[in-house]
Amino acid sequence: MSILITGAAGFIGCNVVHRLLEQGHRVLGFDNFCRGSCSNIETALTNRQFSFERVELAELASFEAAARSFHAFEPITEVWHLAANSDIPAGISDAQVDLRDTFMTTFNTLEVMKRLGIGRLAFASTSAIYGDLKGAVMHEDIGPLLPISNYGAMKLASEALISAAQESWLARAWIFRFPNVIGTPATHGALLDFVRKLQRTPGRLDVLGDGTQQKGYLHVTELIDAMLHIRERAAEPLAYYNIGADDAGVTVRFMAEQVVAAAEPGAAISYGEGNKGWVGDVPRFFYSVDKLRALGWKPRFGSAEAVQRAVQEIVAQEHCV
């Protein structure tokens, strides 16, 4: 198969690129290097099965032109749309960020696919579409869907467009509702923040919130395992699955302690107040992965082991910078 990956130079995108190349696919990557970085695809660029183009996906004409020129001699059979804003607070203070990077990239991906006749779409959605369900278990068919961040809103909007497209012209769609994903190359997130804070102010780690906020974490390698499993096994033309750790998660306190232990044993951790890190951040929640388990997949690592692995990788990454 010949697969287009948007956001190919981002954290998850570059990991997907590597995996699909390993599987023997022809891979085309698009990225605007806004959050993704060229260094993330350096290795892939040495593979002749990989092509890359720097494209602004929010601009339909240039996106279409880039896809069309590749498609003309190597027909694209599937798209993995992973490009999005990943800075939730930035999208809350300026709604244009998620409009452009999270929503219009999806709108344009669908437009390009429709025009080129590409019928298979894998999409990176998020647990943020569920908003704050006040402790209710987040399973795939729950309602109401009232996101509390523009990021969650624009991912829900993207799912809605994909659903309408699937009713009308899109043959297959796989919607993956991502959990908190960790690993390398880390570009954002609490673990990277902690490691960098310790580098800036050695001996001391200031944590936002009281440290009791609890979430499930999945390692990026397992996220990709799960996506490939769903793509292979789900029979429904519009498949939507939560992907996540099969446990109640770990606390911010646990993560801070793991980072200190790996990066600078003995550093003092000080906590703030409250269990919400910022507006739009959902406190401790329970994320059901029963549907995915019923399809025959569960993670090998729990949240704690995923965090421990990611901490080692991120500390190593930051020491190389």
Next chain:
Amino acid sequence: MSILITGAAGFIGCNVVHRLLEQGHRVLGFDNFCRGSCSNIETALTNRQFSFERVELAELASFEAAARSFHAFEPITEVWHLAANSDIPAGISDAQVDLRDTFMTTFNTLEVMKRLGIGRLAFASTSAIYGDLKGAVMHEDIGPLLPISNYGAMKLASEALISAAQESWLARAWIFRFPNVIGTPATHGALLDFVRKLQRTPGRLDVLGDGTQQKGYLHVTELIDAMLHIRERAAEPLAYYNIGADDAGVTVRFMAEQVVAAAEPGAAISYGEGNKGWVGDVPRFFYSVDKLRALGWKPRFGSAEAVQRAVQEIVAQEHCV
């Protein structure tokens, strides 16, 4: 209060304009006359409490400028955002239609409100956000939300943005999920289609589908009663309510027969096949209005009486054209 109404020259918009003027409010109307028409607000324009400006709401800069110049001498305290595409099939064949007219108008409404510091928003959503729930009762908290038209998708996207805004800076929001609304000035819909078809081909009415498709209908005067009731009574800062007839609805066959009886008794009705009128049209569904009833409101007319009234009004309207 000083209230901005978007889509003020449309079917529902102009009825809202008249009602809010009757209640003594200062009303500012915006419309691009794409689907709305100047004749719909002729009467209102004679009222000194009403101001109108032709504005392209999908263009943020001109929308903001128009709102800001009014706001400077008469502060806007509330917005009723009613502007949207109303041609569902048009939005399915060209996704840009609902992107621009259904979604970007909402995005820009929120941006303008945020910039001007307006904290109260009433929003016209739709039963189309629910998609095809295969016979399940559509209550406000049901899931999953997988719309089957771009119209439904972009209304769900709008709700999601409003939800995120309410979490962050918007004081109050009322989301009204509209049913099929009928009455005058009719601009689209099955009843108007039937009346016009009979005018074009007297003696014969061709109906799309087999006539068994069944929906609830609400008369526009009752829709406005319900919206005002919710705005007055709902205590929650983000209030979302289905509005609709409190019955299982009437069939397309019933509507065709009512139109024939009123416009041209004795004309022959011929039906097509299947019970879906077009892609994106949801067949017979059951729409719960329990939440609205619990808030103390129910319609005086059933679907059948609403249809009968609207047929009389639309026949009269078309004979005046």
